[in-house]
Amino acid sequence: MKEFFDRLKCKECGRSYPKEAVHVCEFDFGPLEATYHYHKIKKYVSRQMIESGPDSMWRYEPFLPLEEEPTVGLHTGMTPLLAAKRLAKILGIKELYIKNDTVNFPTLSFKDRVVSVALSRAKELHYEVVSCASTGNLANSLAAHAAANGFKSYVLIPADLEPAKVIGSLVYNTRVIGIKGSYDKVNRLCSEIAGKYRWAFVNVNFRPYYAEGSKTMGFEILEQMGWKIPDHTVICMASGSLLTKIDKAYQEAILCGLVEEKPYAIHGAQASGCNPITAAFKKGTDLIRPIANPNTIAKSLAIGTPADGYYAIQTIRRTGGYAEDVTDQEIIEGIKILAETEGVFAETAGGVTVGCAKKLIQKGYIPQESQVVLCITGNGLKTAEVLKDHLNPIDVIEPHIQDFDKIVDFEK
Amino acid sequence: MNTMLNEITVRIPTPLRGLTQNKEVVYVSGKTIKELLLNLESQCPGILNRICNEKGEIRRFVNVYLNGEDIRFLNGLDTPLQQRDEVSIVPAIAGG
Numbered sequence: 001m002k003e004f005f006d007r008l009k010c011k012e013c014g015r016s017y018p019k020e021a022v023h024v025c026e027f028d029f030g031p032l033e034a035t036y037h038y039h040k041i042k043k044y045v046s047r048q049m050i051e052s053g054p055d056s057m058w059r060y061e062p063f064l065p066l067e068e069e070p071t072v073g074l075h076t077g078m079t080p081l082l083a084a085k086r087l088a089k090i091l092g093i094k095e096l097y098i099k100n101d102t103v104n105f106p107t108l109s110f111k112d113r114v115v116s117v118a119l120s121r122a123k124e125l126h127y128e129v130v131s132c133a134s135t136g137n138l139a140n141s142l143a144a145h146a147a148a149n150g151f152k153s154y155v156l157i158p159a160d161l162e163p164a165k166v167i168g169s170l171v172y173n174t175r176v177i178g179i180k181g182s183y184d185k186v187n188r189l190c191s192e193i194a195g196k197y198r199w200a201f202v203n204v205n206f207r208p209y210y211a212e213g214s215k216t217m218g219f220e221i222l223e224q225m226g227w228k229i230p231d232h233t234v235i236c237m238a239s240g241s242l243l244t245k246i247d248k249a250y251q252e253a254i255l256c257g258l259v260e261e262k263p264y265a266i267h268g269a270q271a272s273g274c275n276p277i278t279a280a281f282k283k284g285t286d287l288i289r290p291i292a293n294p295n296t297i298a299k300s301l302a303i304g305t306p307a308d309g310y311y312a313i314q315t316i317r318r319t320g321g322y323a324e325d326v327t328d329q330e331i332i333e334g335i336k337i338l339a340e341t342e343g344v345f346a347e348t349a350g351g352v353t354v355g356c357a358k359k360l361i362q363k364g365y366i367p368q369e370s371q372v373v374l375c376i377t378g379n380g381l382k383t384a385e386v387l388k389d390h391l392n393p394i395d396v397i398e399p400h401i402q403d404f405d406k407i408v409d410f411e412k
Numbered sequence: 413m414n415t416m417l418n419e420i421t422v423r424i425p426t427p428l429r430g431l432t433q434n435k436e437v438v439y440v441s442g443k444t445i446k447e448l449l450l451n452l453e454s455q456c457p458g459i460l461n462r463i464c465n466e467k468g469e470i471r472r473f474v475n476v477y478l479n480g481e482d483i484r485f486l487n488g489l490d491t492p493l494q495q496r497d498e499v500s501i502v503p504a505i506a507g508g
Contacts, residue, residue, distance in 0.1 A: 192423065
């Protein structure tokens with residue numbers, strides 16, 4: 001495997017960097033990105049070879065930035081792609097699919113993909129302490145993978161996260177540090193800590209490795225679609241990284257002959273209470289105006305200063321996609337409609353994706369005759385409290401058949 | 413200590429420490445962020461180019477914070493500074 005991963009390269013100026021724990025260019029602060037010897041990958045991979053690979057994200061290992069065999073997260077990925085016929089009917093679309101990372105292993109979100117790559121790389125570079133800035137899902141995943149692989153871990157989160165996301169980190173006996181303030185403040189602090197301690201901060205100094213893990217969601221979509229690029233892919237955006245990496249996977253698959261080139265559109269989804277990327281897109285600019293105080297129930301997307309916002313906008317524009325955002329009420333409706341039609345319970349970010357897809361279809365940005373994939377990135381049990389006042393109450397009765405009959409009688 | 417000097421604490425990120433003799437923190441005077449950056453340049457030649465682009469604007473992937481607040485939420489480069497303020501220069505690419 002080792003001959004495929006080439007180097008790190010600044011996405012802005014193209015300067016090369018060694019494959020170490022660095023994430024920004026020393027000259028213009030541009031992000032560093034992993035590059036590969038694609039001519040070698042192209043000779044090595046085939047559809048058949050990938051299909052007979054491990055039943056996990058690691059069947060795409062040649063496209064991941066490691067130098068040895070992976071060691072962390074060997075069971076992550078290859079989540080189901082569901083044909084969502086009932087939801088398609090309601091949204092008025094011909095062909096709709098749900099890429100269901102609500103059941104990713106082990107911590108029920110797409111973050112298991114990125115952490116698996118980052119910690120495999122952290123082992124290669126002999127790091128013993130791992131850390132992250134997180135809105136919850138990443139913290140859960142980092143803590144679980146650290147526990148299972150003997151790393152010491154620290155997770156830094158905004159202090160006001162959903163209880164399930166806090167407990168979902170604490171249970172792995174990680175050190176959870178709640179920061180008073182928004183995610184962006186957590187992030188800023190982590191950048192300073194990463195400059196001081198020799199830790200593998202997965203989304204700071206290990207970000208070039210970490211971010212590549214998201215590509216596996218894109219590769220899996222292609223394979224599960226029968227090695228075809230879907231006409232439209234709708235992806236929720238926090239930093240915007242996932243969206244750019246799914247596009248990168250599509251491009252790499254074309255480059256290496258796994259799929260045929262065709263036009264496709266990538267659409268971005270945000271919550272109206274924290275919409276720096278969609279607002280800039282709609283204004284026709286690529287200058288992102290940060291959101292100082294995000295205010296949305298989609299806390300996992302509440303990043304006011306999105307690191308990859310600029311690149312997400314470039315990707316959406318290049319592919320002819322659109323960017324949309326939805327209110328908290330529309331997010332709740334999105335969660336409910338997905339659960340009621342397809343039996344998938346998504347977290348608030350999934351409600352954002354469904355809600356935005358609905359709007360994009362209504363506004364004609366996604367034509368009715370097309371094929372659409374929705375990327376559902378996290379599990380509803382982690383943000384269940386947002387539904388508290390939005391569901392039918394339960395019927396409480398005495399354990400008597402007569403009482404039961406009274407309830408169901410009128411439904412006959 | 414001459415209080416007229418208006419010394420501001422400036423936190424330097426790892427990628428720029430080659431220009432500050434590896435110092436994490438430098439002390440610079442200035443009445444606004446812009447003036448502070450110009451004075452920083454005379455102390456650490458070459459640093460301004462790395463923080464600002466050719467138009468003199470803060471680069472896309474650099475965030476500047478005054479006492480923890482992004483200066484884009486304040487007055488940008490014209491944000492006034494006071495004694496004992498702390499300015500942090502932080503790479504924007506992180507998180508998510």
